[in-house]
Amino acid sequence: MKGLVLDAQWKPKADYKVSDWEKQTGKAITGNSVWYNPKLEVREWPDPEVGVHDVLLEIQACGVCGSDMHFYETDDQDYILYPGLTKFPTILGHEFSGKVVEVGKEVTTLVPGDYVTVEEMIWCGRCIPCRNGYPNHCTNLEELGFTIPGAFARYLAVDEKFCWNVDAILERYGVERGLEVAAMSEPTCVSYNAMFERAEGFKPGHFVSVFGLGPIGLAALGLAEAAGAGMIVGFEISPQRRELARALGADHVYDPRDVVPHEVLLELSHGAGFDFNVEAAGVPELTVPEMEKALAINGKISQIGRAAQHVPMYLETFQVRRAQFYGAQGHSGHETFPNVIRMVASGRLDLSSIVTSRYGLEDAVEAIAKSIDRADGKIMVKPQMNGRNGNN
Numbered sequence: 400m401k402g403l404v405l406d407a408q409w410k411p412k413a414d415y416k417v418s419d420w421e422k423q424t425g426k427a428i429t430g431n432s433v434w435y436n437p438k439l440e441v442r443e444w445p446d447p448e449v450g451v452h453d454v455l456l457e458i459q460a461c462g463v464c465g466s467d468m469h470f471y472e473t474d475d476q477d478y479i480l481y482p483g484l485t486k487f488p489t490i491l492g493h494e495f496s497g498k499v500v501e502v503g504k505e506v507t508t509l510v511p512g513d514y515v516t517v518e519e520m521i522w523c524g525r526c527i528p529c530r531n532g533y534p535n536h537c538t539n540l541e542e543l544g545f546t547i548p549g550a551f552a553r554y555l556a557v558d559e560k561f562c563w564n565v566d567a568i569l570e571r572y573g574v575e576r577g578l579e580v581a582a583m584s585e586p587t588c589v590s591y592n593a594m595f596e597r598a599e600g601f602k603p604g605h606f607v608s609v610f611g612l613g614p615i616g617l618a619a620l621g622l623a624e625a626a627g628a629g630m631i632v633g634f635e636i637s638p639q640r641r642e643l644a645r646a647l648g649a650d651h652v653y654d655p656r657d658v659v660p661h662e663v664l665l666e667l668s669h670g671a672g673f674d675f676n677v678e679a680a681g682v683p684e685l686t687v688p689e690m691e692k693a694l695a696i697n698g699k700i701s702q703i704g705r706a707a708q709h710v711p712m713y714l715e716t717f718q719v720r721r722a723q724f725y726g727a728q729g730h731s732g733h734e735t736f737p738n739v740i741r742m743v744a745s746g747r748l749d750l751s752s753i754v755t756s757r758y759g760l761e762d763a764v765e766a767i768a769k770s771i772d773r774a775d776g777k778i779m780v781k782p783q784m785n786g787r788n789g790n791n
């Protein structure tokens with residue numbers, strides 16, 4: 400079958416100490432320090448094998464993520480920008496929906512014809528963090544589209560236990576549009592996990608800021624609106640994304656180059672500060688110092704964006720403002736997928752408007768290249784779509 404394959408050369412940076420585990424597994428913990436000279440192309444890849452617990456999915460829609468963009472973009476030494484766990488070559492793509500077309504012998508919860516969305520994190524269920532209830536911190540983690548083949552492909556085989564039925568979403572949006580909406584479950588769950596599981600949410604009426612309004616930030620904004628924020632303020636460079644944010648319920652949206660964000664937040668809150676602040680820009684060295692200066696008493700910062708950067712933080716502020724900083728990663732466990740699917744199916748969280756471009760599989764490299772503009776909402780690759788995109 401065809402798939403969008405990323406290959407790169409294992410060439411650890413001089414100052415990076417490769418661990419024994421990395422040597423054994425061929426996985427880099429800090430991708431940016433190891434993977435050199437990335438090459439991306441649509442090419443032949445072996446058909447997936449369907450294990451006894453697996454379902455074979457015909458991929459219907461797969462969103463382009465900031466991480467995909469960070470595989471394609473390189474730093475000044477020609478290393479991938481993505482800082483996290485990675486093993487190449489592999490097929491990219493991890494935000495998707497699919498139709499079950501075959502089931503393994505021991506599959507009990509799905510039948511051919513079912514539509515699902517899928518967790519990207521293939522947690523083992525056996526390591527100590529998994530057994531303690533922290534699948535997002537599994538020590539045997541594989542990640543679809545990061546360490547094992549993902550969904551920018553015609554087909555993918557995955558254990559049924561990572562699949563979530565999306566009938567309720569298709570009932571609201573119809574099959575075609577519903578499958579695109581369902582493909583956004585994964586990034587939305589990342590925002591939900593960071594905001595409501597890790598940072599334990601905010602009270603209705605609280606003031607919420609979101610820095611960075613790419614798909615993760617837009618999902619965070621939609622969730623903040625649905626959860627009853629008293630005011631939502633967004634910061635984003637792209638005018639197209641600022642427009643999408645307004646449509647999703649942002650009260651104010653600014654280009655952070657035109658204003659001093661903390662001054663805006665203090666003014667809008669009459670000096671009280673913002674209660675809940677989401678970092679979805681992936682530039683915490685710029686955004687966190689701004690959030691910090693506008694923290695309300697009991698204020699929270701939830702870090703979702705990924706960046707291989709040290710961040711200057713003035714901890715005195717966190718003491719004086721009784722504030723907290725939450726690191727978050729992942730989307731598995733903690734009722735997150737079921738709750739997000741419920742919110743989307745109810746219409747209370749409607750991200751359908753943020754899909755701004757569509758591409759066939761043959762044009763998947765172009766789809767990733769387009770994401771570099773950082774102007775689109777969500778770019779979708781639809782592997783069953785024939786011919787060219789696509790933009791709408």
Ligand SMILES: [Zn+2]
Binds near residue numbers: 464465
């Ligand atoms: Zn993603």
Ligand SMILES: [Zn+2]
Binds near residue numbers: 522523527536539540
């Ligand atoms: Zn585990």
